[in-house]
Amino acid sequence: MQLSGFRDSHVGVYATASxxxxxxxxxxxxxxxxxxWHRGTKETDLIIGGFVRARIAGFSEAELGEIEAILEWQDLDMAEWLSGRRPVPPERATxxxxxMLQTALSGEHAHTGHRPA
Incomplete structure (x- = not known):
């Protein structure tokens, strides 16, 4: 599956067991x-949505606050950083x-295609 210049490993595969x-x-x-899961671009929906879905149940209160802050960032910037096309600015390197970036670039997980309604 190829998405707008993203390599297959950038999409990631999120195992259903997790x-x-x-x-x-x-x-x-x-x-x-x-x-x-509703970011604005399919690429970031897949990467961010899959990452969050695989981990959301175990997030601490502090981590919930951190992911909420990340979700406020511009989608197009995040797509550039998560694809490796641009470096992550130091102020965004939480x-x-x-x-999330390491997971996206390593392709260590796979996406199932499920999106919450």
Whole structure:
């Protein structure tokens, strides 16, 4: 699957075993998950949505705040950084975003295609 210049490994594959059933999540986590899957571009929906879905149940309160802040960033900038086309600026190099970037570039997970409604 090729997406607008993204290599296959950038999309990532998120294993279903590690995914959370969104009906088991509290309202804040469901809202974050929805926002992660509805970014504006398909590329960032796949990368960010898959990353968040695989981890949302285990996020601490601090991590929830960090991912909420990341979700406020511009989609086109994030697509450039997550694809490796542009370096991540130091002010955006948070631990959470660097983990997301590493996951996107390594292709260590796969995406199932499921998007919350």
């Amino acid at each position: 995914m959370t059933d969104e009906t088991d999540l509290d309202p804040r986590r469901r809202r974050i998950l929805f926002r992660a 631990p959470m975003f660097l983990e």
